[in-house]
Amino acid sequence: MSELDIWALALGTGHVALGLLAAILVSRNRKPAEAIAWVMAIVFVPFVGAAAFLLIGFGRLPAHRRAKQREVNELILERTRGPWLTSHEPDWPAWLAPATELNKALGALPMVGGNEITLNDDYAGTIAQMALAIDAARHRVHVQFYIGVHDEATAPFFEALARARGRGVEVRVLLDHVASLMYPRRKETAAFLESIGAQVHHMLPLRPWRGQWQRPDLRNHRKLLAIDSSIGFTGSMNLIEPRYHKAKNIRRGLSWHELMMRIEGPAVRELDAVFITDWYSETGQLLELDTTAIELEDATELIDAQVLPSGPSFENDNSLKLFTMMIHQATKRVSITSPYFVPDESILLAILTTAARGVPVELFVSEIGDQAMVYHAQRSYYEALLRAGVRIYLYRAPKVLHAKHFSIDDEVAVIGSSNMDMRSFSLNMEISVLLHGPELLADLLAVEDRYRENSRELELGPWLARPLRERALDNLARLTSMLQ
Template sequence: MTISIDLELWQTIGLLVDYTIKIIAIGYVPEGRRPGTSTAWLLAILLIPFLGLPLFLLMGSPYINKRRHRIQQEVNDLIDDVHDDVPDYPSGVSMHPEIESVIRLNRRLTNMPAVIGVNHGMHTDYDGIIRRMTEAVDAAEDYIYVEIYIMAWDETTRPFYEALGRAEERGVKVRLLFDHVGSWKYPGYRKLKKKLTAMGIEWYLMLPLQPWRRRFRRPDLRNHRKMLIIDGHRGFIGSLNMIDASYLQRKNIKMGRKWVDLMVEMSGPIVSSMEMVFAGDWYVESNETLEIRDHDEAHETIPDTAQDSQMNVVQLVPSGPGYTTEPNLRMFNSIVHHAKDRLVLCSPYFIPDESLLEAVTSACYRGVRVELYVSEQADQFMVNHAQSSYYQALLEAGVKIYMYPKPYVLHTKYMIADPDREAGSVPMGVVGSSNLDMRSFGLNYEISMLVAKGDLIRDLDKITAHYKDTSTRLTLDKWNERSWGRRYLDNVMRLTSALQ
């Protein structure tokens, strides 16, 4: 009798707790979140509350802690002060009103103006990129800033690290940032840290998860930026991580899987913008304040040999949890809406939110030729299925989907609008570290470079032509042949894409 009463009591308590969690969740979860994100979290909490609630408490907030938020605001204010007398874009440059409006949007959200950037090459050969970055490090005379999401010491990257060591030996100051969670799963992680320390390189983990040092936050808020800055005169920005193209995984090596990436080499005032972003990230992790040069001083570093055709008007657009307005998403949407004739999207992970999906399909409906370049098979199971769940709507709207052949992973990230300069259209583009997915919009610190004018757009279009020749086009008829099981799995994985 006593056992029966106790059992009924615990069942009643369990039922009360269950309904209390659900009632609170319904009124709390939707606050400040997109409807899709709210629905996904509520589904998890209502169906499996004792699992969904802990996950929500651990990963439900896209906001960084108070200290990081305060520092980010200080950095934003400092950038604003440095640029106080700087116009939105270089004086003497004529700018189309539509492009001017995008520049003004980015300036309002990030405080970064559009400046001159000299294009020294768009590097696409994976090992060649690392060799060129190594050469730039060997030429450094004063300081080197490295900020890359994934770093690993292997046979491919060893020359780069050895060049950093040589730089330290000749008196060049090296500062290095890499992401904690992004790097720890790759071979040699512990040895990498010891080797960097032994060479005298000053390094810090970005967004470290170290609860024993009272450094813990939502584990999937990551710093995904990729930059190399040499003496404030030369900069590299793009999608490449400092790791072998196989990412050192046995499965990848066995199947021949390699990553395909891009880095842009720049000089001029844009490098000063890159320094400002690095200085902010360095300060967050080290509490050390770095001197920031202004763009007038950086302009003096443009080489006399630079051709007019190399001169680009570019604007750096940082984004991440420290920016509550999602600057990269707003910029991407603006470019999509700007397109009149042709729009090219290239992203390894294309998982759009509602606004970007509607913008892309609307572009098709108004007669824009939209090309989407993705990997035939993504490197992540859940992402691969979540991404392909959008193909039906895209194909029905008229999007031309080109699939880069497996086992390669097309990791390049860029967007260009109207590169063919048809009558009435104005070219515009963006390249950087940001994927076209909800993670990059709200959870990752990203760095993107808007190209408002210049030969970088032409170079991106040449790369597009190469990707197109290499890829296979996915048609609606072919996609409709997929199995019922594939459709079901895609739709299930789609629910996870909105969990922010």
């Protein structure tokens, strides 16, 4: 046997061994499709695939962060022992009580009644509304956004923070570290917050020289504002002008369309508990939880709301479990709005099964995309959805529909920061709010009606006739989406 043959045999044996080792290590506690995708990457491009797995192949946060999450969960559970106070539980669909029990088991926070909630899908109007609420703050303002930039559009918000500090109100701000590095005016924003005396920390920082390191694409994607545990906001919107300061967005005329909600009532302290948990994770400082007793009087017209945090600080895919359960319970209608729709297998099966049962299902997505890989990956699911009878509405360009919500049977809804995609289910820290209340659902249906009016419906025939190049890109992007 020649020296060349020996080298070839050694390389071949090493390659097989690498494949077997990858199959054993990668498959542990991982979904089969995801594991197969990683093993194929490691086998077919060994060095690149193995390096990528070591960098982004581990889907949970470090143990010390998960321990802090469990510690605060225990405090929250202790605070909420005993009967929950809800506004109109007798009117709930039969499956909602088990869903709220599931959520409490996953995220520790209860369903609470007595909330007034208003929806706002006007970008500037939402910023003005948040600024007005901050101007009423007396004790503390907690700000947590994936992206936070002090610019012309968000100036009213930041100026309200300055006025609050001038009154002696405590202002704490959490911004995602990687997202802060990706957008302009980072230094100007930090300088402004420092100048007014706000306490600012970055979430999930990547500073290995300080011992701050985890999988780099595990991000904190939450968006919330909590004021004195009495007024709060959450939804899809980031604190940045609606074109995100990106030249390509400006060149294409793109701007973001969002949905936020203003909450007044007991659910705000649950939003605040999410902030307090993340503040503890980043600073080591455990702020005091609001333990005020909840009293409901004549609350039958008010809204029941349950905050559900999710993400890699938990041991379970919290929102995935809730969303899948809800879709399976539908008997009249399912309406989903998600800018990035790359569903987990269980979600896809729930949607296809529900449509096959004869339940009308509709999906609102953008006609155009701002992220090429996700845009093409989500398009790869359209054929199966259309064949199952799902109606797909493409929100007309140049608006990018960035709202994230869905409703079941015009009775129950979820609004928050979570997309209907694998990244939001497993990799991003998200916040969702489960909601029941007839007036709020009527308002959300009106929002969905406006989406329909500003969309074009996708038909199966023209979709199947799209160019071969587009079909190839869609299918390739779908494969890469499994590398989670």
